[in-house]
Amino acid sequence: MARVHILLVLAVIGCALYVVMSQHKARNLLAELQQETDRAQQMEVEWGQLQLEQSTWAMPARVDKIAVNKLQMRAPKGQQTRLIYSKGSHESSVRP
Amino acid sequence: MNYFKSTQTKKLVTLPAWRSRLLFILLLAGMGILILRAAYLQSINNNFLQQKGNARSSHVMAISAHRGMIADRHGEPLAISTPVESIGVNPQDVEVTPQQLNQLARIMSMDIKEVKRRLLDTTHDFVHLQRQLPPAQVEQIVKLGVPGLLLQREYRRYYPGGEVTAHLIGFTSVDDNGQEGLELALQSQLGGKAGSQRVIQDRKGHIAEDIANIRLPKPGNNIALSVDSKIQYLAYREIKSAVEQHNAQSGSIVVLDAQSGEVLALANWPSYNPNNRTKPSLQVLRNHAVTDLFEPGSTLKPFTVATALEVGKYTPDSVINIENGVFRIGKHAIHDTHPKKTLLTVSEVIQLSSNVGAAKIALSLSPEMVWRGLNDSGFGAQAGSGFPGEAAGKLHDHTKWKPVDQAAISYGHNISVSLLQLARAYTVFANNGELKPVSWLKLDKPASGKRVYSDATAHKMLAMLERVVSPEGTAPLAQVNGYRVAGKTGTAHKVIGGHYSPNRYISSFVGMAPASSPRLIVAVMLDAPAKGQYYGGIVAAPVFSSVMGAALRQLNVPNDKPLGNILMPPTEIVREEV
DSSP states (O other): OHHHHHHHHHHHHHHHHHHHHHHHHHHHHHHHHHHHHHHHHHHHHHHHHHHHHHHHHTOHHHHHHIIIIISOOOOOOGGGOOOOOOTTHHHHSOOO | OHHHHHHHHSOOOOOOHHHHHHHHHHHHHHHHHHHHHHHIIIIISHHHHHHHHHHHHEEEEEEOOOOOOEEOTTSOEEEEEEEEEEEEEOTTTOOOOHHHHHHHHHHTTOOHHHHHHHHTOTTOSOEEEEEEEOHHHHHHHHHHTOTTEEEEEEEEEEOTTGGGGHHHHOOBOTTSOBOSHHHHHTHHHHOOBOEEEEEEEOTTSOEEEEEEEEEOOBOOOOEEBSOOHHHHHHHHHHHHHHHHHHTOSEEEEEEEETTTOBEEEEEEESOOOTTSSSOOOHHHHSOHHHHOOBOOGGGGHHHHHHHHHHTTSOOTTOEEEOGGGEEEETTEEEEOSSOOOSEEEHHHHHHTTOHHHHHHHHHTSOHHHHHHHHHHTTTTSOOSOOOTTOOOOBOOOGGGOOHHHHHHHHTTOSOBBOHHHHHHHTHHHHTTTEEOOOBSBOOSSOOOOEEOSOHHHHHHHHHHHHHHTSTTSSOGGGOBTTBOOEEEEEEEEEEETTEEEEEEEEEEEEEEEOTTSOOEEEEEEEEOOOBSBOOHHHHTHHHHHHHHHHHHHHTTOOOSSOOSOOOOOSSSOOOOOO
């Protein structure tokens, strides 16, 4: 009888220690998760900023200005334009 | 021990019995009090204490949710929320050296006295030092390591398009709620709902345990608009330069997809930069194209004529006597100030924009028919776009019309419309007689329309409107190289305080191309051009031409006319009737 009791006491102590350990692990994992979510959020922020930056650089107004002033580009006039039909598209296009 | 020994060995010193009893009772009472106190704390006062305990370690943390992005139809962002930090202080906790104070003021570009005043304002627990700082500055401030500074995450809306999309998109308040334009119209979809979560924190503020999600955060939805940012820019650029060239009070332009009713561009000038926190006057904030009404003038004539064709009273070749330019209805007279000939065909009434012709056609129909034609084309009712402040326009009930009213409405007087409404009404001619609903959002398939006129009428009208944009019409400047164009000019005296102003006009042009199968509708309106020219065919038509041409090329629409020289009238452009 006494032996059984001792075994049970040992088992209880074992379980208790395990609980403590699991709790500790859980906290560590949570901290890790927290870090990762923070990082994800940080990246999302960066993504938004990059998107913003890209669209600011690629704004038609800016492209227009650079094309005209810096690169001396201009839209071709009617006489300078030729319309070329790729094969098969001729039927689908609207007849003049 | 000694005492015991002595009592045992020596003669007993008898103590009064009450002393031990008293001691026993006192001890018992003391213990009883402790037990009662314990019971009180454990059961009766339990809730309060538990709360206090939790408050030390567990906190409710807000989880911020950002506002959805607004993008154009190709995914180009037009409005993005990015997180920014607001810096606040608890003045009671703050410890700052004069050197740090200097640096703080420099980083935030604030006056040093102001910073000092806020930092040392001990009457408050929390003072905002500066709201919505960009991340780079925040990092610098954090590096200073001033104790007592607190960071608060907030979102700030950025509009990469700036002035180009200002009226269309609108803007949000400091708290990121929509205030104007589509930001307001789409608030329920764009707005995020912040969530919250209960956690246990350790002494350093790290999260030790995640107890429960009280509410999951719900970020706002991203929305794809029907707008094409390249066409939007073209429209903006052209309307801006036209307003400046003609010294007009304002100008608006709307580009619609003729087949689906989607808004591809909408711009006004003067405009403003929505990224600035300080907003301009209400007049500049107004989205004239949607919220302002004007008397359209001749751009309305096609609807009267279409109604007349529909009932079979006229064909495009029916001849009308325009009475040498003066047509009397009772006391009133309707004028054509520069009649070219006495007899005009119905086509020529549109082509030369004859008021007398339009009035005669309208008067030969019943008021109800004329009214129905206009009402079915969407005049006098909101276009249903859901834009904040959208104007419904005024179309009086036909039972109250006198003959002179009926005549005036036929050429666009006594009726007021918004530019968006006018552009939408022209979907009738572009879509084989079907009126399409206006949409701000990108559609997967064109919305179904409502039939107003028959196929045959719509095609006849398209052919007539094409004649307007010919060297013999009122709008040769609206021609686009390589594409057939159909459209109508409008010039009307501006209504100021209920009266027609003698020398201020509203010039407009609404047109579509390619006329063989219209893809785009562009409506242009200039308010009070003040450089001498005021005819729609001279002021508004060139804007139409450049926007339409560039937009069609942008969309890779095949030509329906040979590329080549554009024919211009040998002498001066035919002036329309005002």
